[in-house]
Amino acid sequence: MTSKRSPMRLPPIATGLRSAWHSGYVLTDLRQDILAGLTIGTVAVPLSMALAIAAGVAPQHGLYTAIVAGAIIAMTGGSRVNVSGPTAAFVVILFPIVQQYGLGGLLIATMMAGAILILLGLTHMGRLIQFVPYPVVLGFTAGIAVVIAVLQVPDFLGLSVGQLSEHFVENVGHILAALPTLNPHELSIGVFSLAVMLLWPRLHLPVPAPLVGLIVGALAAHALDLAFGGDTQGPLVETIASRFSWEAAGSSGTGIPPIAPTLVAPWQLPGADGQPLTLDFELIRALMGPAIAIAMLGAIESLLCSVVSDGLTRTRHDPDAELIGQGLGNLIAPLFAGITATAAIARTATNIRCGARSPLAAVVHSAVVLLAVIALADLLGKVPMATLAALLFIVAWNMSEARHFVHSLRSAPGGDVAILLICFGLTVLFNMVLAVAVGVGLAAALFIRRMMQLTQTRQITDTPQGEALRQTLCEGSDSSAIALYDIDGPLFFGVAEKALTSLRLVDDRVRVVILDMSDVPSMDGTAIVALKSLIDDMHHQRVALILAGLPSHLIVKLRRAGIRTRAHKLSWCRSLPRAVAVARRWLGEH
Incomplete structure (x- = not known):
């Protein structure tokens, strides 16, 4: 008597790609993916640079994240159309890590977070993370938006504030004290770029507003230099090239290095004191808390994005495979100097509107960013910092979901309103990790109270x-x-x-x-x-x-x-x- 063997189950990985293929992928779908990837790539270039700078690192690290992590997560994750890369939600977590442990510490913490995400996916924890209460999510995302916006004020106004700290209240004090140093040229470029990016979508043209904002901002800054002689004594408006410099493969320069991501050892990169880190148990123990915070936020953000994309495309994602894909991306990207990545809701929604059919659209998006780094590095270096600050103002506003926030304050039950405000305040004044922990705890207590009334x-x-x-x-x-x-x-x-x-x-x-x-x-x-x-x-x-x-x-x-x-x-x-x-x-x- 022969026994029947049960079919071998494939591991929960690359289910998004397999799902797209099994649904009947044809040449027309490939064309749609290429067109969508080209559009998302042009949007990702300015956003990746701006978000990396907001996190406290050089802009090329954000671009490397979109190139490496964006492609790996797309091919190994559980969603067909998610686009991953640097996101605004991570700024409040990554900025303090950079202040304390430098770029090297951030990359090590990201790799540790990637390992945690893989473990969560392998243990089928994807479904559980989706049960984070909505008031908690709305509260900490609105708080993150406020922190991001405040961090951009110095670049938007051209203030001389020096190095910002990891504490919100202290940063607000530094900004207020530096208001007399306002630079009218920086402010004019920032306001002009902001107006262009806000008004451009009304024209209904196929060119993304962030790309247009970068171009007109760079042209306006160049015009100011020509009109007022800024080139003779340095640029009147600070740009990426005037703030950042690089050294790689025996070469050096300013702005963004025109080379593809290369393999690096994160523990050999400088820490907060500029010296290479010492990889030991003490460093791992110190970074464990930030790594857990990165993993939890990455899981929440990615799965929320997957739910949104499911609603727009009427498909179903695999949450465990998505966590594994996010883990692999964050585990490998730091080896190429990429920072933390997660699924980006705005870029994913744009990807869907552009007709994306499979993860290949996100791979094309990564190729576009790679091409921009190699061929357009000099031009990207001319982008004014005030223009990037204006772009992040828009990102922060969209992230805040102000209408939903106000609507929840007016219509939600009193307990949910209290949790929303507490999470918002803790995120702004302290950090997101504390806000989520307290918020989930209060939500659980509120749930128990409601169940007590039912039983x-x-x-x-x-x-x-x-x-x-x-x-x-x-x-x-x-x-x-x-x-x-x-x-x-x-x-x-x-x-x-x-x-x-x-x-x-x-x-x-x-x-x-x-x-x-x-x-x-x-x-x-x-x-x-x-x-x-x-x-x-x-x-x-x-x-x-x-x-x-x-x-x-x-x-x-x-x-x-x-x-x-x-x-x-x-x-x-x-x-x-x-x-x-x-x-x-x-x-x-x-």
Whole structure:
């Protein structure tokens, strides 16, 4: 007799690519992917540079992230159309890491986060992370938007503030103190670039607004230099080339290096003091907290993006495969000097609107960014810092979801509003990690409170229907010796003690208590302990307990906990009439 072998299950990886292929991928789909990738690539170039600068590193590291991580995540993830790369959500996490541990520390923390994401995917934790409450997500994203916007004020106004710190309040103080150093040339370029990027979409032209903003900002800055002689004593408006310099492969220059990403050892890159890091247990231990924060935010952001893309394309993503893909991208990108990456909702939505059909669109997007680095590095170096600040103002505004924020304040229940404001305030004043931890904890407490209100223990005779039932069931017996109670709702640590404590206050004449537990779907360990305590108290009072309608899986759970039936003391019955019959028999025997 031959045994049938079950088909080998493929690991949860590259399911987005496999899904696109199995759905019938044809040449027309390839053309759509190429066109969508070209558009997203032009959008990703300015955003990648701006977000890298906002995180405190040179702009090329953001470009390397879009090139390496963008392609790897697309090919190995669980979504067909997600576009990954640097995102604004990570700025509030990455900026403090760069301040404390430098570029090398950031890349090591990113690799550690990648390993955590892979572990989450392999252990099928993708579904659980989606249950982060909406007020928590909205609160910390709005807080992140405020922090990003404030960090761009010095470049937008041309202020001389020096090195900003990782503390929001301290940065606000530095900015206010530096207001007298406002540079009108920087401000004019920033306002002009911002106006162009806001008004350009109204023309409904196929060229992305961020790309247009970069071009006109660079042209305007060059015109100012020509008009006021800025080139003789340095540029009047600070640009990428005037702020950043690079050294690679024996060459050096300013702006962005015109070379493709090359293999590097993150632990050999400089730390906060400019010296190479020492890779040891102490450094790993110090970076574990930031790595967990990066992994958690990356998982939340990527899965939220996947849900949004599913709604737009009517497809389904694989959350575990998406986590593995994100993990692989963040594990490999730092080896090419790329920073943290995750799925970007705005770029993904644009990718879908451009007609993307498969992950190949995101791969084309990475190729476009690579081409821009190699061929247009000199031109990218002429982009003014004020223009990038204006671009990030728009990103921060879109990220804040101000309309949803205000709507939630007006319409949401009071508990949700409190969680929203607390998460927002903690993100701005402290950090996102604390905000999410406190927010999830408060949301859990609010959920327990609401469940406590749903789970009730009441005597069946409290209603006219219950009194009629009691008289019918207890006819011919001493009705005062039997107490009928109904428990409605789950019994867990938040409500078990309250629900079962009320049963201790029984009439002295009662000899048998019957609990109708047909509406109890679940019990946790705390509820079982409380039930054992109730049984012991009733035994001490010489009161028997009968559990009616208890689901079979809960009976198994009680037996495993050592709670077993005992004649004249404890029993469970399938139905309430059967429980009353057992109670009558016990009373008759005594």
